[in-house]
Amino acid sequence: MNRHYHTVVIGGGCLGAACAFSVQRGLGNKSGKVAIIEKKVLGAGLSSRHSAIVRSANASPMAARMAKMATQYWKNLKPLWGVNIPYEQSGAIWIAENAADSRAESWTALEHMLQQEGIDFAMVSHRDVLELSRQALKTVPDEIYYYEPDVLQLDSPQILNAMQTAAKKTRVDVLEHCDVIDFEHAGQGITALHTSQGKIFAEHVINAAGAWSADLFAGIGLNIPVALEPVYAANFLVSVHDIPEGMPIIADYVNQAYFRRWRGSILHMHQPRSRNAKDIARSFSRTAMNPEGANVIYDALSFNVTQQQLDNYLGKVINRFPKIGKPVYAGGYHSFFDITPDLKFILGPDTEFTNLYHCLGAGQALKYAPIFGEIIADLITEGSVISNAIDIEEFSIGRFSNNDLSRYWQANALTQNGL
Numbered sequence: 432m433n434r435h436y437h438t439v440v441i442g443g444g445c446l447g448a449a450c451a452f453s454v455q456r457g458l459g460n461k462s463g464k465v466a467i468i469e470k471k472v473l474g475a476g477l478s479s480r481h482s483a484i485v486r487s488a489n490a491s492p493m494a495a496r497m498a499k500m501a502t503q504y505w506k507n508l509k510p511l512w513g514v515n516i517p518y519e520q521s522g523a524i525w526i527a528e529n530a531a532d533s534r535a536e537s538w539t540a541l542e543h544m545l546q547q548e549g550i551d552f553a554m555v556s557h558r559d560v561l562e563l564s565r566q567a568l569k570t571v572p573d574e575i576y577y578y579e580p581d582v583l584q585l586d587s588p589q590i591l592n593a594m595q596t597a598a599k600k601t602r603v604d605v606l607e608h609c610d611v612i613d614f615e616h617a618g619q620g621i622t623a624l625h626t627s628q629g630k631i632f633a634e635h636v637i638n639a640a641g642a643w644s645a646d647l648f649a650g651i652g653l654n655i656p657v658a659l660e661p662v663y664a665a666n667f668l669v670s671v672h673d674i675p676e677g678m679p680i681i682a683d684y685v686n687q688a689y690f691r692r693w694r695g696s697i698l699h700m701h702q703p704r705s706r707n708a709k710d711i712a713r714s715f716s717r718t719a720m721n722p723e724g725a726n727v728i729y730d731a732l733s734f735n736v737t738q739q740q741l742d743n744y745l746g747k748v749i750n751r752f753p754k755i756g757k758p759v760y761a762g763g764y765h766s767f768f769d770i771t772p773d774l775k776f777i778l779g780p781d782t783e784f785t786n787l788y789h790c791l792g793a794g795q796a797l798k799y800a801p802i803f804g805e806i807i808a809d810l811i812t813e814g815s816v817i818s819n820a821i822d823i824e825e826f827s828i829g830r831f832s833n834n835d836l837s838r839y840w841q842a843n844a845l846t847q848n849g850l
């Protein structure tokens with residue numbers, strides 16, 4: 432049976448779900464229905480393999496502004512999604528090298544820019560850091576520290592739970608186990624989607640297929656530059672005496688590791704995205720060599736970590752949390768950053784198809800889900816909730832139109848603090 436929707440969202444991750452809920456709310460229940468089409472189940476992709484940290488520090492002022500707004504949405508999600516989720520406002524400590532060069536200057540510039548955006552982000556002393564971490568953290572004279580008190584810790588199963596409840600409350604149709612295979616288009620509009628469950632017609636289409644986007648849209652001539660950067664995530668069982676509950680998130684740019692406490696007594700960690708131009712270029716070359724494409728995310732092997740990878744992480748834990756001794760390994764897995772060449776989102780209307788909108792996260796977007804949903808809904812329903820405060824031009828897919836991607840990662844290389 433053919434189905435008709437006002438808006439179809441491809442991909443049931445956190446970004447697709449947020450877009451669907453906001454568009455449906457914008458339409459009300461009478462003037463059209465929204466569907467999420469998900470080839471596995473809601474939240475099956477990268478949205479179930481992140482660290483659930485919501486922070487505002489970002490090298491782009493506009494991204495920082497959006498993250499600040501998103502933080503407020505997460506704290507009171509009910510008006511948007513019809514459901515609230517628990518959160519903990521743990522704050523975050525940022526650790527950087529006290530280099531006597533442009534790297535230190537860029538941290539000072541970041542502090543200044545974030546403060547201008549109204550984001551509380553300020554340098555703190557070694558003594559402050561010891562106090563904030565309840566003496567759990569090792570500080571080193573050659574390091575500098577910043578503190579962002581408004582950072583939230585969420586929990587990924589609770590986010591998935593909220594997505595499922597919100598889909599029911601907002602009356603969005605969720606078509607799971609439904610794979611979008613191809614598109615029909617006429618002139619500058621996509622008219623229908625061919626799926627594993629038949630043809631689906633849509634007035635508006637939102638691409639929230641994340642890492643799968645490049646493959647999905649290549650058939651209709653769209654170049655969506657997304658590649659996968661693999662990363663290990665590891666969990667260690669720790670004592671509450673060694674790493675206290677309520678410890679801030681640690682964004683350690685000296686050891687290249689994010690640490691957070693979650694689910695009882697677990698210290699969770701992973702490396703940040705690489706900002707190195709050559710690493711980004713390598714991720715894009717790997718995509719061309721990988722016949723599985725983004726489906727590698729679903730491979731069972733992703734749930735293994737080798738001893739060598741683990742030893743690397745153990746070293747980072749022992750280095751930063753000396754009280755722990757050798758921590759107890761409590762499970763790990765591979766995840767993947769779905770990166771773009773300049774590590775910025777792809778957000779907003781397509782430049783070729785007038786009824787197509789992109790909402791892709793560039794490896795850092797759980798935190799933005801509610802605001803991205805509102806932005807895309809504004810574009811589709813011609814609302815004005817956020818449009819005065821937000822300019823998404825720098826995130827447009829149009830920036831990649833000349834096909835010379837290398838200039839993006841070269842321009843980006845080592846310019847900022849890794850945010």
Ligand SMILES: Cc1cc2nc3c(=O)[nH]c(=O)nc-3n(C[C@H](O)[C@H](O)[C@H](O)COP(=O)(O)OP(=O)(O)OC[C@H]3O[C@@H](n4cnc5c(N)ncnc54)[C@H](O)[C@@H]3O)c2cc1C
Binds near residue numbers: 442447
């Ligand atoms: C280790 C790690 C830690 C992270 N920690 C954080 C963090 O603390 N905070 C933060 O903000 N971000 C974090 N991120 C980033 C975050 O995980 C992602 O930005 C976010 O999950 C992306 O969501 P998404 O909805 O775009 O993608 P996905 O969740 O991958 O959703 C895309 C969906 O599209 C579906 N799909 C694909 N193709 C089709 C098709 N043809 N038909 C139908 N469905 C299709 C897929 O099955 C998938 O479910 C982290 C990332 C990693 C790797």
